[in-house]
Amino acid sequence: MKTKYVIVLAFLAASIAAGPFASSQDQQSLSPAKRQFVTAAPVSTVAVRSGHPTPVTFTFHIQPGYHINSNKPLMPELIPTQLKFSLPSSDMVIGRVQYPQGQLMSFAFDPNQKLSVYSGDFSVKALVVAPPSASSGSYTVHADLKYQACDNNACYPPKTVPMAFDVKVGSSSKSSSRARPSASSPHIHN
Amino acid sequence: MKRSLLFILVIIVVISGALFMVESFSRGKKGGPSVIASVLKPQDDGPANGTPAPDFTLKTLDGKDVTLSSLKGKAVMVNFWATWCEPCKIEMPWLVELQSKYRKDGFEIIGVAMDDSGQKEISDFARKMKVNYTVVIGSEKVADLYGGLDGLPTNFFLDRNGKVIDSFKGLRSESVIVDDIKKALASETKNASLAR
Numbered sequence: 001m002k003t004k005y006v007i008v009l010a011f012l013a014a015s016i017a018a019g020p021f022a023s024s025q026d027q028q029s030l031s032p033a034k035r036q037f038v039t040a041a042p043v044s045t046v047a048v049r050s051g052h053p054t055p056v057t058f059t060f061h062i063q064p065g066y067h068i069n070s071n072k073p074l075m076p077e078l079i080p081t082q083l084k085f086s087l088p089s090s091d092m093v094i095g096r097v098q099y100p101q102g103q104l105m106s107f108a109f110d111p112n113q114k115l116s117v118y119s120g121d122f123s124v125k126a127l128v129v130a131p132p133s134a135s136s137g138s139y140t141v142h143a144d145l146k147y148q149a150c151d152n153n154a155c156y157p158p159k160t161v162p163m164a165f166d167v168k169v170g171s172s173s174k175s176s177s178r179a180r181p182s183a184s185s186p187h188i189h190n
Numbered sequence: 191m192k193r194s195l196l197f198i199l200v201i202i203v204v205i206s207g208a209l210f211m212v213e214s215f216s217r218g219k220k221g222g223p224s225v226i227a228s229v230l231k232p233q234d235d236g237p238a239n240g241t242p243a244p245d246f247t248l249k250t251l252d253g254k255d256v257t258l259s260s261l262k263g264k265a266v267m268v269n270f271w272a273t274w275c276e277p278c279k280i281e282m283p284w285l286v287e288l289q290s291k292y293r294k295d296g297f298e299i300i301g302v303a304m305d306d307s308g309q310k311e312i313s314d315f316a317r318k319m320k321v322n323y324t325v326v327i328g329s330e331k332v333a334d335l336y337g338g339l340d341g342l343p344t345n346f347f348l349d350r351n352g353k354v355i356d357s358f359k360g361l362r363s364e365s366v367i368v369d370d371i372k373k374a375l376a377s378e379t380k381n382a383s384l385a386r
Contacts, residue, residue, distance in 0.1 A: 077273040077315060109277040109361045148274055154341030154360035155275040158306070 036161060037066045037149035043165035050134045050170055053095065053127040058083065060122055060145060060161070067117040068147040070102025074116050079148040079158050083124050086142040091134035092167065094141070098125040108152045128167055136170030236337025236346070239355060243268065243348045244335035248302065248326035251313045256300065256326050259352060264296045265374030266348040267367075268336075270328065272304045273315045275342040277361035282319045284364045288371060289323040295375050296350070299323035304333065304342060345370075349377030 041059040048054045062068060069078045085094045100123065102116030128141075145161040237243055243266075247257040258268070269285060271278035289299050303312045303325055316325050333339045336346065339359075346357040347370040355377070356370045 077311070078276070079274045107276075110280050113276070115276065150276065151341075151360075153277055153362075154343070155272070155277060156341050157272075157304070157339075158274070 036159060037063045037156065038068060038145065038147055038159070038161050039063075040145065040161050040163040043163070045138075045166040045168055046128050047168045048092075048128050048130045048170075050130045050136075051132040053129045056126055056128050056165070058124045058126070058143070058145075058163070060118075060124070062119050062122070062149070064120075066149045066151050067105070067107075067115075067119040068149045070116040070118055071099035072102065072116060074114065078115075079146075081118060081145065081147045083126075084144045084146065085126075086144075088139040088141060089135075091130055091169070092139060092141070093129040093131070095127045095129055096125075100124070107150075130167075130169045134169050137168075139167045139169065140164050141167055236339075236344075236357060237335075237354045239357070241354055242352050243346060243354050244332075245352075246332045246335065248328065248332065250324060250326050251309060251316065256324055258300065261298055261300075261348075262352045263350055263379050264298050265292075265350055265371065265377065266352075267297070267299045267371065267374070268346040268348065269299055269301045270304055270333075270336065270339055270342055270344040271301055272342050273307060273311060274305070278343040279319070280361055281343060281364070281367070282321065284367060286320055286322050288364075288367065292371055292375065297371055297375060301325040302328040302332065304328040304339065347371065347374045349374050350379045351377065 039061050041061065043056065043058060046054055046056050068081050071080050071082065073080055081099070083097060083099075087094065100118065102118060104114045105117055105119075106112065106114050124145075142162070142164045145163065146158060147161070148158040149156050243258060245257065245259045247255050250256055258266070267285075269281075271282070285299055285301070289297070301316075301321065301323055303316075305312055305328075309327060312325065312327065336344070341359050343361060344357070344359045345362075345367070347355050349355050355373055358366075
């Protein structure tokens with residue numbers, strides 16, 4: 001009995017210790033072209049009362065050493081960062097999407113040129129609105145953050161971070177479910 | 191009971207320590223995560239120096255076909271770029287100048303636009319940048335042939351026989367580009383029947 005207990009625990013310890021190693025190697029083995037430069041923080045379930053706009057904040061983290069264009073880059077050919085929503089029902093609206101102002105920065109490749117960029121962490125705010133006629137229930141909203149990253153001397157093809165969050169309409173209870181990896185299409189959970 | 195708990199604790203510490211050392215060793219030996227990445231992705235390296243540049247036929251901005259191998263006998267710079275790439279914009283005026291300067295010696299730049307945007311946007315941008323070299327519309331297939339193009343700009347320098355003599359990703363000093371152009375121009379054409 002004791003021996004089994006020891007083996008199980010040892011195996012558990014090995015798995016815990018090996019976990020971060022394996023994942024860090026997996027991540028590092030990806031070329032920049034295939035790697036995500038931005039990750040989305042999980043979003044807690046948004047409880048919405050019909051007819052009352054409810055604020056929601058989406059937080060993103062940009063990998064150190066990289067920057068992405070802000071939502072309003074200073075040059076028309078640069079690709080703006082944009083959060084696009086796929087709404088599960090006509091009973092719901094996302095409004096007033098507010099992007100942070102970009103930091104005006106210049107980079108080694110052109111010290112004289114200022115660019116409007118995000119680096120580090122940034123948040124996008126929006127309002128979730130369910131009209132008074134909205135049906136009560138739980139909905140999953142899917143969203144895609146589109147961005148284009150650069151480092152100090154190269155730029156990488158545009159990428160998309162898929163994300164999803166739950167919206168509970170007509171209920172005051174606040175669950176703590178987390179955002180899930182994106183599915184292929186919006187779903188309604190009634 | 192106490193002895194068995196101590197035994198379990200020792201096993202956990204030993205295994206965790208061993209795995210931590212393996213990880214640290216791998217990182218240290220290869221010089222950090224980025225180098226581990228480069229070691230693990232040989233498929234992304236593109237054509238190596240001394241090997242023939244993968245051939246392609248792509249459309250110019252006015253719809254004509256350009257085949258890379260048809261430029262044998264000339265020194266060629268294949269410049270992968272995009273309108274959304276700020277570092278690419280920095281080197282474009284240099285390339286315009288270098289194309290003018292070395293054209294008479296048999297030097298050609300092929301700018302391969304990797305944009306998803308339309309031909310008009312690329313044409314307008316090239317016109318704005320006063321590009322005087324051939325610009326073609328790139329494709330995923332060509333990107334794959336050239337190692338997946340991790341980032342832009344990515345430049346390949348080909349000698350007069352169509353072999354790669356140097357390549358690099360990201361913006362480099364103009365002098366580095368000039369050195370590579372001179373090296374490519376200095377190469378001899380092996381097949382005398384190839385036109386210069």
